[in-house]
Structure formats: structure tokens, C-alpha cells
Amino acid sequence: MRTYFKVRGDRAEEATGEVVREQPLTLYINGQRFLTLLCSPMKLEALIVGYLWMEKVIEGLADVQQVDVSPVDGRADVTLTRPVTLPTERILTSGCGGGITFRIDHRLFPRLSSRRRVRPEALAERMKDLFTAAVHYKASRGIHGAALAEPDGLLVVAEDVGRHNAVDKVKGEALLRGIPTEDRILLSTGRISSEMLLKAARMGVPIVASRTSPTEMAVALAEQLNVTVCGYVRPDGLNLYTGEGLLLTEPATARG
């Protein structure tokens, strides 16, 4: 909580409210400094595990011997069960939160082949669930929520000041709880960037839905990887940018 001033006209009134928190978290892998994430201080173990999985530093929980997180020091020490060579290629992404990927390259991703079909109303209901579950979003805005879902309910929800961090947390928590992500739905409160699309494909997720819009590159990648992309998901409708994952009485074939 923080005290600030609400200014109306020439008057300033004191007010108190939650302001979005972000903190640096430096990862050490097997004692070697890897990088520093800026993130919201919730579900940090899930963030770390999910991030390392996304970057292919680990293939699963079996590779992780121990994760020691010290939020106060802004430091996390990860001990793996085997030595690793950490990726060094730097890509500055445009997306909220996250911002670096090291190895994500769409050529490294197999094209998905899923028969999953979802009704638009189910996506709208799950999006509503996500906004209900996103308690930090409601408290201070300026934070992003992401969820792994089945058509009839949410499985994992995570929030972060960084949109990509939120997705990494979703994957990390799914790993920690033993929940498969393949053939499921990924929901985001924010824009679908190319990096988020690649993260979804990496998770085996064939349907990505957002309350806002995808980027053009995300749509282009989705076409290549056979991922369905829906934007502006609302109770009365949505936009379908590409893919065949929607169940419609009048079928649409997005031609991109």
C-alpha cells in the first residue's frame, strides 16, 4: 500500500492504494549467474521453473534438484541434477514482461496438430473467470493475468507485472502441480505477442485467447504452428485471427 494524492482541479487529496510491485530477481544456475528478471513477487518458484523450461534449460522437474528463492535479496539459486550450458543469445522482445528470450525460435517448434474445438461462449466465460481470479489486477491494474484452461474451467492462474512472466508462471505451476499443458487453452488479459505465441506452442497449447489483440507476427507464427488465435474475447463475441479451433455452427476458415 502506498500513499499518493488524488488531484482534482487545484486540490490534492491524500489517498491510499495498492501500486503495482515489481522486483529484480537474479537467477543463479548451479552457482553461475544467469540473468535478472523483473517480476511481481508472487509465485516466484513457478516463475523460475517455468522460465527455465521455456528456455529449454530444463526439460522437466526431474532436472531440478533444488530452488532457493530469497525475495528479500532478489536472488534465486537453482541447483540442477546435471551441468548445463546456459543460453547466451540475446533477443530483446517487445512484449510486456519477460523481454528476453534466448532460444525461442519458431523453426525449433513443431507444428501442432490438435482436434480441440472450443465454443466462443466457453472462451468468454473462462476469460471472465480469469478476470475474477486476477486479484492483483483488480487491486491495482497495470498487471497481467494468464491462465491455463479447459473449456469448462481454469486450471492454473498467474499474475505478473510482465505478461510473459505470467505465462512462465502458468507453465511453472503446471509443472510443479503435475498438470499437463498440451491440448489446453491459454488465456491472457493482455496482448498476444510473438513471444507469447511461441511460449504457447512450446506448451502444446493449440488455442490462445486474449481480451485484447495479437500482433501481426504472432498471427503469422500461429498460422505456421497451427495455433488458433482469438482476440477481444467478450461475452457477445470475439475476433478470430487464425486457426480452426473454434466450434461454430457456421464454420469459419481463417485465411489470415
Next chain:
Amino acid sequence: MRTYFKVRGDRAEEATGEVVREQPLTLYINGQRFLTLLCSPMKLEALIVGYLWMEKVIEGLADVQQVDVSPVDGRADVTLTRPVTLPTERILTSGCGGGITFRIDHRLFPRLSSRRRVRPEALAERMKDLFTAAVHYKASRGIHGAALAEPDGLLVVAEDVGRHNAVDKVKGEALLRGIPTEDRILLSTGRISSEMLLKAARMGVPIVASRTSPTEMAVALAEQLNVTVCGYVRPDGLNLYTGEGLLLTEPATARG
């Protein structure tokens, strides 16, 4: 422009609209590969110059001999007038767009001392100007705008899928056009993250205003660096998070 489907109920109708564009741009400095930015393909020279300035790779235009941008190849070759050692420290930021900073560290920033005072109504009017000028934002949303302003008008406006890129473009264009940024106002359509706050301080900007909210860390840094932070700037008011840069008949002293 892209064709997509508007789904309402069970019906899908074809629609055409602009979708936010992002593209990778790999920077080579004096022939050495530096990093890859994901950005919106507008004002790329300004982005490059601004980014290099923010990262202290250059001190000004005098250090830049040539910038060759090939948007089609996603490549930019920058020739400097002197050899440089490129920064390698990686920090993954939470902010939209941008996402890596290499050397930005608040201890490296001098505390600003500005007597600039602005009326809240002037900030609201300039914010309105920014939304008027942000043509890409209006076309497709999901894009961020930033502007350098005086109380009575905008000086530089830039847009990018990445919020930090937009600020780098503002600085870069200011450098290219010979416009000093010191003691001026920085406006953003999106959240003020710690990185954006540091970029503002680096530009000598004592007042940062956003249509949405700052993060807690941004406010804490602003207190240290004596930067005024205003959020939720609207015609009828705004929130003052810290600083003494507002001109009020009933003065407020933000105590943080």
C-alpha cells in the same frame, strides 16, 4: 492490413483491419553483433540512436558515423566514430517493449534538481494531444505511445509495440533533431515501469505522466531521483505519486 473473422454468437463474419506489427531488428555495432530488438517498423533510426544513447554506448550523435537500416532484412548496421566495448550484463525487465537493459542502474543516475512546475490541466491537455497524435494506437490498439512535451505542446511523439522502445524513439528523434530533453515532460500512454523511470531520469526529465499507473519500484526510484510521477491523467484530474512538479493552488507534498 489483415483479414480476420468477427465472431458473434455462432456466426463468423469476415473483417479487415490493421493488426499491430512487430519485427525483429538485429543491431550490429562496428560489425559486431549486439542484440535483437523486437519493435514496430517505424522510426527505426530514432530507435537505434535512442537505444544506444540510453545504454551509454554513445554519448551523442557525434559518436555515430553511419546508420544503415534494412527493415526487410531486419538488420541495422551502426558505424561509430570510435571503437566501443558493448555491455553484456543482462537484465530482463518487466516492461512492455524493450525488456533488456544492460547498464541502467539507479546508482549511476544523478538526482535531478528541477524547478519545473506544471499545472495538472496542462498535463491532461498534452496527454490528449498524445492520443490524438498516436495514429497507430488508434488504428490497432495494442501499441504504446510516448511523447516529449513542454506544458504548451508536444515536441516529439513516437509509437511502438514496446513501451520502452517508444521512449527510446523519443530520445533518438530528439537527438536527431537537436531537441534537448532536459527539464521537459515525458508522457506515456502506458504504465510507468522502473526502467521507463530510469530512462526519463537519464534524459533529464523531471516530470513523467501516464494515462495508467506507475509501478511501486518506479515510484521508489522517482523519490530517489527527484522525478515527479503522475498517473491516470484525465481531463478532470490525476494521481500524484511523488514529487513536487505540479503547480497547485493547494500545494501537495507527496510523502510517498
